[in-house]
Amino acid sequence: MKSPVRVAVTGAAGQIGYSLLFRIASGEMLGKDQPVILQMLELPMEKAQAALKGVMMELEDCAFPLLAGMVGTDDAEVAFKDADIALLVGARPRGPGMERKDLLLENAKIFTAQGAALNKVASRDVKVLVVGNPANTNAYIAMKSAPDLPAKNFTAMLRLDHNRALSQLASKAGVPIGDIRKLVVWGNHSPTMYPDYRFATANGESLKDKVNDADWNANEFIPQVGKRGAAIIEARGLSSAASAANAAIDHIRDWVLGSNGEWVTMGVPSDGSYGIPEGIIYGVPVITEGGEYKRVEGLEIDAFSRERMDRTLAELEEEREGVAHLL
C-alpha cells in the first residue's frame, strides 16, 4: 500500500468543492491505488464551518477505502500543513453581469494570506493549482507570497478552457473528442484567452486544414470558448462547478501521473518564451511526465496569433499592476 498523499482543498464547502472532494477520495485524481488525506479549509464563519462539517459527514458515509484521513479547519496553516497538493478553490465567484476583473481586489487578499501559509507549512514540493478567479493573477499572488517555494509549483487552471475548446472543435470537425491532439489555450482564464487549434490533429490529420474556416475560428470558436463561463452563469444563475471540478482533476492527474506525451494546457509562470515576460502566469501547452511539466517549445506564432496572445498578455499585465501594492 502506498503512503497517503495530503491534498488540501480550500473553499471545500462550496459548489466546486462539492463536486471535487468525492472524486479525489474515490481515486479519480491520483489513482485507484493512492490513499489520500483531505485537508479542507473554509471560512471561519458558523455557516461555512457547518456546511464543511456536513460535507465531511457525507465523505465519511461514502466509506471510501482510499480516504486515509480528513481535516476540516478555518486555519490555512492547518489545512496546508505538509500538503503535497493544494487546490485553491475558495474565493468569491462571479455573478451574472460581473467581469472577472470585478473580483480582482476582493479575492487578491485571500491569495496573499494563503501563499504565505503555504510558504510556511506546506511540503517543499507542493503542487498548487489555483481555481479561484481571477485564477492566473491569484496564482501569481500566491507564488509571490511564497518566496521559499519554487515558482514552478504554482499553476492556474486553464484546463476547463482547454476541455471546452476540445468539445467545440470536435463538434465542428466531426471527430471524436478523444482523437484530438495538440490543442492549446494561451493566456488568461478570461474572455481574452486564445484557444489555438492551428496545430491540432485527429488521427494525424490537421484539423485546421479539415475545418478550413477562418471566419468560424475568429467569430465563433474563439469567442465562444472565451465566453463560455459567462454563458453557464447566464443559464444556471451560478458559475460552472462540476465541469470546473472535472478540469481540476484532469490538471492534477496529468501533472502527477503524466500526460503520456500529449499536450495539455496549464497556466504556469512564464520562462520568457513566446514573448511572455518571465513570471506572468500564462496558459501554454505542456507535456507532463514524472511529476513535472515541460513547455512545448518552438511553435510558430503567426501574426493573428501574436495579436491574440499579446491582447491576453496585456490584460494579465494590467491585473498584475492592479495587485502590485499587495505584494
Ligand SMILES: NC(=O)c1ccc[n+]([C@@H]2O[C@H](COP(=O)([O-])OP(=O)(O)OC[C@H]3O[C@@H](n4cnc5c(N)ncnc54)[C@H](O)[C@@H]3O)[C@@H](O)[C@H]2O)c1
Ligand atoms: N479557473 C476556472 O476555470 C474556474 C471555473 C469555475 C469557477 N472558478 C472560480 O472558483 C471559485 C469558487 O467557485 P464556487 O462556485 O465553488 O464558489 P462557491 O461560492 O460555491 O464556493 C466558494 C467557497 O469558498 C469559501 N471561501 C471563500 N473565501 C475563502 C477563504 N479565504 N478560505 C477558504 N474558503 C473560502 C466560501 O465560503 C465558499 O464555500 C470562484 O472564484 C469561481 O469564479 C474558476
Ligand SMILES: O=C(O)C[C@H](O)C(=O)O
Ligand atoms: O466564468 C466564471 O466566472 C466562472 C469560471 O471561471 C468559468 O469559466 O466557468
